Amino acid sequence: MNQLLSDPVFQAAIAPFAAALIAGALLNLAGWFWPGLSITVGFYISTWLAVGLDVFPLTSTHKIILLGVAAILVGIALDVYKGPRLYLPVLLFVAGAAAAVWILWPVLVRNGGLPSWGLGAGAGLYAGWLLACSAGLRSRPLPAAVMALALALGTGVSAVFGSAVLLGQMGASMAAAAGAYILLGLFLPRQNAGSILVTPVALLCALLGVSGVVYAKLPWPALLILSVIPLLSYVPLREGKAAWIRVLTLMLILLPVAGVAILVTRHITGPLPPL
Amino acid sequence: MRKLHLALILMCVPSVSFAAQEHFTIDPLHTFPNFTVNHLGFSTMHGRFDKTKGTITMDKDAKTGSVDVVIDASSISTGFNKRDDDLLAPGFLDAVEFPDITYKSTKVSLNDDASSGTVKGNLTIKGVTKPVTLAIDRIHCGINPMDPKKQQYRCGFNATGKIMRSDFNVKAGLPLIGDELDLSFEVEAIRD
Numbered sequence: 001m002n003q004l005l006s007d008p009v010f011q012a013a014i015a016p017f018a019a020a021l022i023a024g025a026l027l028n029l030a031g032w033f034w035p036g037l038s039i040t041v042g043f044y045i046s047t048w049l050a051v052g053l054d055v056f057p058l059t060s061t062h063k064i065i066l067l068g069v070a071a072i073l074v075g076i077a078l079d080v081y082k083g084p085r086l087y088l089p090v091l092l093f094v095a096g097a098a099a100a101v102w103i104l105w106p107v108l109v110r111n112g113g114l115p116s117w118g119l120g121a122g123a124g125l126y127a128g129w130l131l132a133c134s135a136g137l138r139s140r141p142l143p144a145a146v147m148a149l150a151l152a153l154g155t156g157v158s159a160v161f162g163s164a165v166l167l168g169q170m171g172a173s174m175a176a177a178a179g180a181y182i183l184l185g186l187f188l189p190r191q192n193a194g195s196i197l198v199t200p201v202a203l204l205c206a207l208l209g210v211s212g213v214v215y216a217k218l219p220w221p222a223l224l225i226l227s228v229i230p231l232l233s234y235v236p237l238r239e240g241k242a243a244w245i246r247v248l249t250l251m252l253i254l255l256p257v258a259g260v261a262i263l264v265t266r267h268i269t270g271p272l273p274p275l
Numbered sequence: 276m277r278k279l280h281l282a283l284i285l286m287c288v289p290s291v292s293f294a295a296q297e298h299f300t301i302d303p304l305h306t307f308p309n310f311t312v313n314h315l316g317f318s319t320m321h322g323r324f325d326k327t328k329g330t331i332t333m334d335k336d337a338k339t340g341s342v343d344v345v346i347d348a349s350s351i352s353t354g355f356n357k358r359d360d361d362l363l364a365p366g367f368l369d370a371v372e373f374p375d376i377t378y379k380s381t382k383v384s385l386n387d388d389a390s391s392g393t394v395k396g397n398l399t400i401k402g403v404t405k406p407v408t409l410a411i412d413r414i415h416c417g418i419n420p421m422d423p424k425k426q427q428y429r430c431g432f433n434a435t436g437k438i439m440r441s442d443f444n445v446k447a448g449l450p451l452i453g454d455e456l457d458l459s460f461e462v463e464a465i466r467d
Contacts, residue, residue, distance in 0.1 A: 006449065008448075057444065106372055166364065
């Protein structure tokens with residue numbers, strides 16, 4: 001049993017998929033937007049198995065664990081909130097940028113200089129963009145779920161190739177959990193994904209991505225490709241169209257994942273980093 | 276007059292003690308912290324750090340001294356670049372965020388002929404500090420025979436110890452990749 005729990009494939013794929021499937025089914029009974037929480041449940045189960053859920057000392061990885069919880073709470077608050085949403089993307093952008101800068105803060109302060117702060121600005125821009133751009137997907141469950149799958153898979157794959165196996169594992173776990181959410185959606189159709197789904201997934205993927213660039217060897221253009229994913233998720237899925245057109249439209253969201261895989265494998269030649 | 280003699284003797288005591296204490300600077304070209312770790316239960320993998328700096332003091336008369344070492348975490352070398360990159364990333368050493376591994380002694384005890392001893396100290400990895408005891412198996416000092424002027428006095432130390440990497444928040448790959456690390460240090464230091 002212990003051997004199974006410590007197997008990286010079990011930790012990154014099987015456990016989060018099963019956890020998200022069970023959590024999704026149970027949360028579906030609770031109604032509201034709660035099923036959207038199942039993806040982050042998968043993420044935290046995987047992280048717990050891989051490195052535990054400690055938050056101190058406040059390393060970059062521990063900050064990601066902490067900020068994921070904060071993003072869930074923000075997501076819940078946004079789903080409860082019934083007022084005007086005009087400025088919400090701006091607020092989310094600022095919050096995402098601040099979160100990315102906090103993750104990188106020790107390095108930015110230590111290195112200083114224009115290149116370092118430029119890197120911080122770029123990281124903030126990426127996190128802010130993902131968070132703000134994905135916010136509108138809360139009312140579109142299938143595109144939101146496919147976006148979560150694509151973003152998490154792209155982040156996970158590129159991080160593994162970028163010599164950040166732990167970050168890659170964390171990204172892959174969200175992809176597996178998003179797969180479970182999509183699978184469950186085939187049997188239990190939903191009206192909304194909710195900010196409870198899109199906010200933490202977008203933030204976690206953003207933070208894993210910028211950490212991969214700064215703390216490992218993930219080439220930054222990979223983030224440029226991944227940043228297109230939320231945008232592609234807005235391509236309308238017309239109800240009247242044939243099923244294959246709708247599937248192709250959804251596949252479009254996954255296209256950048258292939259792009260980022262090609263980029264990273266070409267950038268980093270040689271075999272995969274071994275465990 | 277007797278008081279004056281006593282005062283002079285007392286004044287000399289600290290200077291005698293000071294004279295017995297030798298100060299050394301670590302020679303980075305002949306100093307390598309090494310480690311071994313179990314790999315998936317199959318074999319024992321070896322690795323080392325290529326950049327180390329620091330200072331050592333030794334008082335052979337008082338059978339004590341001090342050690343202050345800084346290891347560049349990014350200088351890890353396991354013989355395979357891809358694996359080294361992975362070991363530098365979050366989950367393992369997180370070397371960008373925590374570039375230094377430090378060891379600072381709290382107590383050094385040398386045996387009677389100062390040829391071996393024990394160092395108790397604090398090891399800091401990834402911002403986590405834990406006490407670690409090192410056994411010094413061998414101390415050998417003398418004039419460097421390769422020095423053309425035959426003046427350079429240096430000491431060599433071989434030290435060993437054990438740590439659990441999970442104590443230092445280095446948890447990735449556990450328990451498949453072993454938790455217990457055997458440490459061995461080959462150190463040479465030049466007298467200042």
